Amino acid sequence: MNNSAPRLVTRRDFLETSGRVAAVSALAGVSIPYVHAAGSDLIQVALVGCGGRGTGAAQQALSTTSGPIKLVAMADVFQAKLSGSYEKLSKNPQIASLVDVPPDRRFIGFDGYKSAMDALKPGDVVILSTPPAFRWVMFTYAIAKRLHVFMEKPVTVDGPTSKRMFKLGEEASAKNLKVGVGLMVRHCKGRQELWQRIRDGQIGDIVAMRAYRMGAGGGTAGPKPAGMSEVLYQISKFHAFLWLSGGVFSDYYIHQIDECSWMKNAWPVEAMAIGGRHYRGDSLDQNFDTYSVQYTYPDGSKLYYEGRNMPGVHQEFASYAHGSKGSAVITTRSHAPGQVRIYSGQNIPRILTAKDKIDLNDPNLKWAFPQPEPSPYQLEWDDLINAIRKDLPYNEVKRGVEASLVGSMGRMAAHTGQIITYEQMLNCEHEFAPDVDKLTMDGPSPLQLDPITGKYPIPRPGIEVKREY
Numbered sequence: 001m002n003n004s005a006p007r008l009v010t011r012r013d014f015l016e017t018s019g020r021v022a023a024v025s026a027l028a029g030v031s032i033p034y035v036h037a038a039g040s041d042l043i044q045v046a047l048v049g050c051g052g053r054g055t056g057a058a059q060q061a062l063s064t065t066s067g068p069i070k071l072v073a074m075a076d077v078f079q080a081k082l083s084g085s086y087e088k089l090s091k092n093p094q095i096a097s098l099v100d101v102p103p104d105r106r107f108i109g110f111d112g113y114k115s116a117m118d119a120l121k122p123g124d125v126v127i128l129s130t131p132p133a134f135r136w137v138m139f140t141y142a143i144a145k146r147l148h149v150f151m152e153k154p155v156t157v158d159g160p161t162s163k164r165m166f167k168l169g170e171e172a173s174a175k176n177l178k179v180g181v182g183l184m185v186r187h188c189k190g191r192q193e194l195w196q197r198i199r200d201g202q203i204g205d206i207v208a209m210r211a212y213r214m215g216a217g218g219g220t221a222g223p224k225p226a227g228m229s230e231v232l233y234q235i236s237k238f239h240a241f242l243w244l245s246g247g248v249f250s251d252y253y254i255h256q257i258d259e260c261s262w263m264k265n266a267w268p269v270e271a272m273a274i275g276g277r278h279y280r281g282d283s284l285d286q287n288f289d290t291y292s293v294q295y296t297y298p299d300g301s302k303l304y305y306e307g308r309n310m311p312g313v314h315q316e317f318a319s320y321a322h323g324s325k326g327s328a329v330i331t332t333r334s335h336a337p338g339q340v341r342i343y344s345g346q347n348i349p350r351i352l353t354a355k356d357k358i359d360l361n362d363p364n365l366k367w368a369f370p371q372p373e374p375s376p377y378q379l380e381w382d383d384l385i386n387a388i389r390k391d392l393p394y395n396e397v398k399r400g401v402e403a404s405l406v407g408s409m410g411r412m413a414a415h416t417g418q419i420i421t422y423e424q425m426l427n428c429e430h431e432f433a434p435d436v437d438k439l440t441m442d443g444p445s446p447l448q449l450d451p452i453t454g455k456y457p458i459p460r461p462g463i464e465v466k467r468e469y
Contacts, residue, residue, distance in 0.1 A: 041067065045120075046074070046117055046124070048075045048076075048117075048128050049129035050081045051081055054152070055089060057182070066382070066386055070098050071101055072101060072120070075106075075113050082108065086101060086106065117141060122145065124147055125147065125149070126150075128149060128151040133432070133433050133436050136161050136164045137437045150179075151182065152181075153251075154246055154250045155404050156404040156405065157243070157245065159429065160431035162401050162405045162408075162426055172395060176391075181399065183255065186399075188379070189379070191340055194328060195262060202367070203321065203325055203327060204323040206323050209260045210306070210322075212316040212319075214317070218287075219240050219248040219285050219309060220280065222284070230445045231445040239251055239252075242286050242447075242468060243433040244433075247285075248309055249414070253410075255335055258403040259331065266299075267297075270409075270420065271406075271409045271410040271412075273291060273411075274291075275415070284449075285456075286457070286459065288414060288459070290310070292307075318350070319331040329348060336375055340369050342366045343366060406425075409424075409425040412428070414459075416461055416462075416466070416468060418465050430466075432447075
């Protein structure tokens, strides 16, 4: 499941083989990563990006049980975010004793990530949960500091940063650094068993898949508050702006596009899509209200993805696979629990709310993963920390970039009105924020308001066909 890298000789291995004196001589001028030994060493954690998902990731990191672990540093560009996250973590009775972040290790500003990582030692872990625009910048520094990494998805939003992250992932592997990417569905026990059952032919050949994330709204942005810089305003509304997050498409839809491609055991080679803005009102965001994408896989089979962000409409959050001998539920109504199942025919009952129960006596139901099921959000952390302590090959960067790129491919197809291939997306030269590493708290943003309309540029399918805005 994880990309393999050759196992480098660890400091412990070397000392056991050659003796302490010989090791000192042999290691002169050689960079060998610090490896935590089988549960005996304290792993320190730094949290960079203290929003809801980052706070959740820190909680899950501290909930691992394979050995001592402690949160020692935090960073964000918003004081309120950092303070709220610290309060939540430090008052959680299950992990409060593992939170050791005094005021002098709480950092505010665009360079705060450096200070937080500087508080760690090689072999510790940094959580990168800022908007993905900053991922390559912070990942570069983490590699230089010889830190293991957990990064949230998506990890890229355009072609140039995807190429950059592919190379950084290879560099991390060369330095024996372990890297987890927050596509937690891949760690779900139910989906793992479903994947194997599909490989074993229980639904035959997958001929089509469909997925839905249709909700009441998201990704809007009202007027900028007085006294706030434009760049901080955009970061505070990062789902609204493509340079920061890839918009609702990349941030919301990546999980289901990834899980369907996992079940198919392939990545799409092209995307054709439509979408539009209907009810955004006075919002200054760059998103569409609706997205409908037809992804094509190498064998010609399709994934039909439907995304919608509107109030008062039918809501559904599910993924399905249809095979030549049956069908499967990949996601029932949320990321977790997955409640995966296999049916003998193509008629899959909808489960839309918590009140809707799965009929275990349905004659077409052939298999269902037992409930309750363990949380994949915790499992992905258990797997990462286990790999660090046991020095196992573990690098999810390539797969994370591929999933992000496929998401961007569908988004660009909708925003330009063109068929976009995987190679076209990868080689598209439009980098949304080429100087993101030079941003300052009160400086200009990569995205500027039009001085005449007072709005930010939005996609115009059929008019802007080479880039998204």
